[in-house]
Amino acid sequence: MRVIGGTYSKRPLKTLSSQLTRPTSDKVKESLFNSLGQYFDGGIALDLYGGSGALAIESVSRGMDKAVVVDKAYQAVKIIKENVAMTKEEAKFEVLKMPDTAALKKLATDGYQFDYVFLDPPYAKQQIATIMSELVKLNLLADSATIIAETDKDTEVVAEEDNYRLIKEKKYGQTMVRIFQYERVSQ
Template identity: 50%
Template sequence: MRVISGAFRGRRLVAVAGNATRPTADKVKESMFNMLGPYFDGGEALDLYAGTGALGIEAVSRGMAHATLVDKAYPAIKVIQQNVALTRAEDQFTVLKAPVERALASLATAHQQFDLVMVDPPYAKQAALTQLQELVDLNLVKPGGLVMFETGMDVVYPAAIAGFTILRRQTYAVAQVLILKRNEA
């Protein structure tokens, strides 16, 4: 597992020991960021269910100004901290140890908004549309902001999602990626 492109390109990231965390494969990660737009010009990213922190680190490597990495598992937080240290740009990251729901409430209370939200939940505990609604209700996604879900194949997305434009839907062997853009109005 490595950083694919940008400022931290080629850096090898540490994986979480055991089977509790499923890191995104490098090929899928590269494809996901190519769909998002290969590079960013600043902005705030939010990586939910961060696991190793690889998606948030990739976003900053490709030009996001800052990423907030959220996970509730202590072993994952330790690995995220190690991987952030490998970037030598620790000030561009905030690591939160909390369940996603509590982290979202805390971020909303702080009036934070994000240009890019990446949601990669454990496949057995997917509630993508519920979490998307929570992001909207808490006003965490900026108008024009992007939301990317990586889920298992069993999640069925509707043909249209209120308040968003579906930019891409891509399937892989055991995963699917959905990229949404929040409408401006």
């Protein structure tokens, strides 16, 4: 695995050699970022199931100001920190070792609002619709935020919130990537 584009392009990324994570392949990652517009003009990204931190690092490499990477597994967090150190721009990253819902509560308390959210949980534990609902309830999304949900091809993702609009979906072998746009509802 490597960083595909941007400032850190071609730098290798470490991954866990276990069943704890399922890294996004370089092919899927490249296609995903191409469909997002390749490069960003600032903003903050959240990678809620970090694994190796590849999606967060790719985001910052392509122009995001900052990325928050979350994983609950000690081994994953260790790899994420090593990969972040490779960028030599550690200040652009925040790495949290905690479960997804606890991280969301902490990030809400800290006042975060994200422009891009990557949801790529281990296939056996997919609760993406619930997490998408929590992102809205906790006011963690900037106006017009983009949520990228990666699942296996057989998993349906139904965004329960009216605030989400599916703007693109694409199948890559056994992987399905869905991109949602969030629109804040006026009170």
